[in-house]
Amino acid sequence: MAEIKQLSPLVAARIAAGEVVERPASVIKELVENAIDALSTHITVELRHGGITYMRVTDNGKGMAEEDVPTAFLRHATSKIETGEDLENVVTLGFRGEALYSVAAVANVEILTKRREDPFGTSAKVSGGGAPVLAPAGCPDGTSVIVRDLFFNTPARMKFLKKDSLEAGYAEEIVRKIALARPDISFRFISGGKELFFTPGDGSLENAVAALFGREYANAMLPVEYAQDGVKISGLIGKTELSRPNRTFQIFFVNGRSVMHKSFYVALGEAYKGQMMQGRFPVCVLHLNIDPALCDVNVHPSKAEIKFANDKPVFDVIYWGAKNALYAIRDTRKLQIESVPKPVQTEKIVQGEQTAFMPPKKETAVKTDIKPFVKEETPSRIEEERVMAAVEKIIRKEAAPIMEDEPPMVASPSFVPPVKKEEPQVEKPSAPQREAIQEAPAPIIKILGQAFDTYIVAEADGKLLLVDQHAAHERIIYNALVEEMEGKGIDSQLLLLPVTVKLSPSEMAIFKENSEVLLKSGFEAEEFGAGFVKISMVPTALSGCDVAAAFVEVIDRLSGRRDTKTEAQTYALYGVACKAALKAGKLLSVREQEVLVEKALMLDGVATCPHGRPLILSLTKTDIEKQFKRIV
Ligand SMILES: Nc1ncnc2c1ncn2[C@@H]1O[C@H](COP(=O)(O)OP(=O)(O)OP(=O)(O)O)[C@@H](O)[C@H]1O
Numbered sequence: 257m258a259e260i261k262q263l264s265p266l267v268a269a270r271i272a273a274g275e276v277v278e279r280p281a282s283v284i285k286e287l288v289e290n291a292i293d294a295l296s297t298h299i300t301v302e303l304r305h306g307g308i309t310y311m312r313v314t315d316n317g318k319g320m321a322e323e324d325v326p327t328a329f330l331r332h333a334t335s336k337i338e339t340g341e342d343l344e345n346v347v348t349l350g351f352r353g354e355a356l357y358s359v360a361a362v363a364n365v366e367i368l369t370k371r372r373e374d375p376f377g378t379s380a381k382v383s384g385g386g387a388p389v390l391a392p393a394g395c396p397d398g399t400s401v402i403v404r405d406l407f408f409n410t411p412a413r414m415k416f417l418k419k420d421s422l423e424a425g426y427a428e429e430i431v432r433k434i435a436l437a438r439p440d441i442s443f444r445f446i447s448g449g450k451e452l453f454f455t456p457g458d459g460s461l462e463n464a465v466a467a468l469f470g471r472e473y474a475n476a477m478l479p480v481e482y483a484q485d486g487v488k489i490s491g492l493i494g495k496t497e498l499s500r501p502n503r504t505f506q507i508f509f510v511n512g513r514s515v516m517h518k519s520f521y522v523a524l525g526e527a528y529k530g531q532m533m534q535g536r537f538p539v540c541v542l543h544l545n546i547d548p549a550l551c552d553v554n555v556h557p558s559k560a561e562i563k564f565a566n567d568k569p570v571f572d573v574i575y576w577g578a579k580n581a582l583y584a585i586r587d588t589r590k591l592q593i594e595s596v597p598k599p600v601q602t603e604k605i606v607q608g609e610q611t612a613f614m615p616p617k618k619e620t621a622v623k624t625d626i627k628p629f630v631k632e633e634t635p636s637r638i639e640e641e642r643v644m645a646a647v648e649k650i651i652r653k654e655a656a657p658i659m660e661d662e663p664p665m666v667a668s669p670s671f672v673p674p675v676k677k678e679e680p681q682v683e684k685p686s687a688p689q690r691e692a693i694q695e696a697p698a699p700i701i702k703i704l705g706q707a708f709d710t711y712i713v714a715e716a717d718g719k720l721l722l723v724d725q726h727a728a729h730e731r732i733i734y735n736a737l738v739e740e741m742e743g744k745g746i747d748s749q750l751l752l753l754p755v756t757v758k759l760s761p762s763e764m765a766i767f768k769e770n771s772e773v774l775l776k777s778g779f780e781a782e783e784f785g786a787g788f789v790k791i792s793m794v795p796t797a798l799s800g801c802d803v804a805a806a807f808v809e810v811i812d813r814l815s816g817r818r819d820t821k822t823e824a825q826t827y828a829l830y831g832v833a834c835k836a837a838l839k840a841g842k843l844l845s846v847r848e849q850e851v852l853v854e855k856a857l858m859l860d861g862v863a864t865c866p867h868g869r870p871l872i873l874s875l876t877k878t879d880i881e882k883q884f885k886r887i888v
């Protein structure tokens with residue numbers, strides 16, 4: 257009896273209709289999901305030209321009977337559900353009976369399939385939605401679907417496809433996710449004739465993670481196993497050292513399906529609260545199991561979103577599951593923390609007679625009999641040197657000319673950047689507009705201190721100023737980088753030891769697409785084995801910074817839509833400046849504050865950081881007096 261049946265119009269109408277074929281990656285996702293639903297244990301995905309000319313998914317699953325093959329290509333024809341009631345309890349990945357129909361409408365599709373119990377298999381060819389042409393075929397048990405010339409009959413959609421390497425990256429990312437969803441299935445991924453990964457399919461999530469991201473990465477993950485209010489969670493979360501600048505490595509599955517929901521990342525973020533630096537995100541591969549009746553995957557045609565009858569138990573199980581895993585490592589560290597007062601230091605910061613007074617810092621010494629899991633903070637000594645080097649660089653450097661592409665955004669309409677103060681020991685600026693400024697009477701900058709270790713409070717030119725230290729430093733560095741690039745090129749330095757960094761497939765594609773931009777930004781990096789990049793040279797502005805994190809940050813900045821090389825270049829430099837800049841929350845010496853304020857005030861006309869946030873807020877004496885009702 258035929259297994260695949262067309263759904264009644266009533267049931268079909270309840271299924272979210274929509275586009276399932278957007279790009280090769282969406283086809284791959286549908287074909288692999290079909291292979292999983294057919295109970296396969298080995299699945300091979302093969303692409304050529306990013307999948308645009310050729311995709312093949314081969315499985316060793318249950319196959320189809322000859323009589324079912326033509327039905328499989330009909331719209332709303334499925335073997336997975338029959339009634340509206342079944343729709344409430346979907347346990348397979350597919351259920352709409354739409355994927356093969358949609359793919360066959362926009363490509364040339366060939367299927368070879370054989371059930372174990374049949375003596376021979378069936379081949380079927382469909383071109384651009386026409387009728388399938390069937391023939392008996394000698395083939396192994398299972399199914400192989402070949403999709404050629406995607407969008408050959410819809411040139412408008414073809415135009416939206418990106419370069420082959422990017423399309424291959426998207427497809428690889430999807431199959432990696434599915435491989436993490438199903439560590440019990442062995443996945444092989446081949447692109448352009450090269451095998452990019454192979455998972456063992458032995459049921460161990462850790463082994464799947466190791467096959468995809470490397471053993472070291474897998475070793476820095478913590479197991480999560482928790483259940484509450486009927487929701488179960490299991491999987492792995494990363495120790496803080498695996499944190500990323502975005503959420504790409506936060507992977508969640510609900511009943512085996514890769515989905516995203518706001519509660520997931522909010523709960524995870526909450527669990528790491530206080531342990532994760534601002535702008536960094538934990539990584540995870542987490543599986544949730546919940547009664548299918550309590551969630552709805554039918555929200556979005558690509559099934560990437562999910563709705564829960566109640567979000568709270570889902571939030572709780574992730575939060576407590578992750579929190580417990582993190583507590584578990586704390587307990588094994590047996591830390592003893594004691595305060596060690598540090599003597600007051602004075603330090604030379606510039607050539608010549610100036611000295612900076614470093615305020616005494618409370619330092620903590622960590623005594624532990626076991627090597628702590630969490631990477632220790634950068635030693636404060638190195639950090640201090642870095643800050644001083646940055647300041648020295650600011651002193652040596654002159655601010656770059658005003659950026660023309662960015663409209664000046666002055667925080668307070670009353671703020672007009674004052675002129676530069678005379679400073680005999682500082683090299684004279686070269687830009688002509690500076691010369692004119694130099695001759696004007698110099699304002700005196702009075703540093704009043706640092707608020708919240710983030711804003712410098714100063715008095716200058718009759719105004720009370722609040723300077724955002726990170727934003728100001730970022731803009732100063734950015735302008736200096738632009739100046740360097742337009743001049744002799746970005747100043748870069750060779751790393752003593754090259755740094756290798758693991759990239760996701762889409763990050764790798766961005767890296768490859770932007771090699772020229774990266775080189776121009778001062779990075780020398782090359783692909784180094786599957787998924788790794790070796791960095792051998794970095795912009796000097798980054799000296800002392802976490803090179804890997806800075807590199808990923810720059811890649812991240814390049815990931816949005818960048819229409820021109822110049823735009824990409826600008827974003828790359830934003831990334832470098834952001835990483836090289838002093839952080840908010842960093843205690844600064846009076847001299848450091850003074851230099852920063854002075855340099856920020858010299859950026860006349862550009863009163864925003866590269867992201868458009870204001871650098872300086874100001875209040876005149878009159879503004880203040882009005883507030884105190886001294887004057888009306
Ligand atoms: N690799 C495969 N092995 C065995 N049967 C398959 C395979 N691929 C497709 N089929 C059969 O073809 C039918 C139609 O597949 P199709 O992907 O179009 O729909 P679906 O998987 O039922 O639902 P969805 O549109 O949500 O994916 C399936 O229900 C299944 O019976």
Ligand SMILES: [Mg+2]
Nearest residue numbers: 286290350355
């Ligand atoms: Mg399907």
